[in-house]
Amino acid sequence: MSDQTATLEELKQSVAAFAEERDWIQYHSLKNLAMSISIEAGELMERFQWVDNAASNALVGDAAARLAIEDELADVLIYSLQLANRAEIDLSGSIKRKMAINAEKYPIEKVRGRSDKYDWS
Numbered sequence: 534m535s536d537q538t539a540t541l542e543e544l545k546q547s548v549a550a551f552a553e554e555r556d557w558i559q560y561h562s563l564k565n566l567a568m569s570i571s572i573e574a575g576e577l578m579e580r581f582q583w584v585d586n587a588a589s590n591a592l593v594g595d596a597a598a599r600l601a602i603e604d605e606l607a608d609v610l611i612y613s614l615q616l617a618n619r620a621e622i623d624l625s626g627s628i629k630r631k632m633a634i635n636a637e638k639y640p641i642e643k644v645r646g647r648s649d650k651y652d653w654s
């Protein structure tokens with residue numbers, strides 16, 4: 534399985550089967566899953582804590598650090614897929630819709646090459 538071949542539906546089914554086989558769906562309230570996404574995001578951030586930008590970029594070149602980062606990033610996505618399953622959210626549609634909102638909110642001609650907020654309204 535790779536990003537080039539896997540579909541979101543396959544990944545959603547895989548994480549659903551994992552939870553169902555363990556009878557864990559009963560614990561998958563939307564609250565618990567949303568909290569779990571945040572907790573795992575915190576664990577991902579922890580991997581970069583106390584290092585400067587250059588060192589943080591270099592971490593992915595270190596095999597052990599890279600694996601730890603991959604694991605935490607996977608945890609974030611796994612819980613995101615579980616939440617999408619529980620709430621019956623079509624992630625492809627949601628991403629497409631939100632990217633359209635983002636494109637309207639951040640027009641290229643106004644934001645290209647800028648990280649500051651161009652409009653506080």
Ligand SMILES: [Mg+2]
Binds near residue numbers: 573604608
């Ligand atoms: Mg984790």
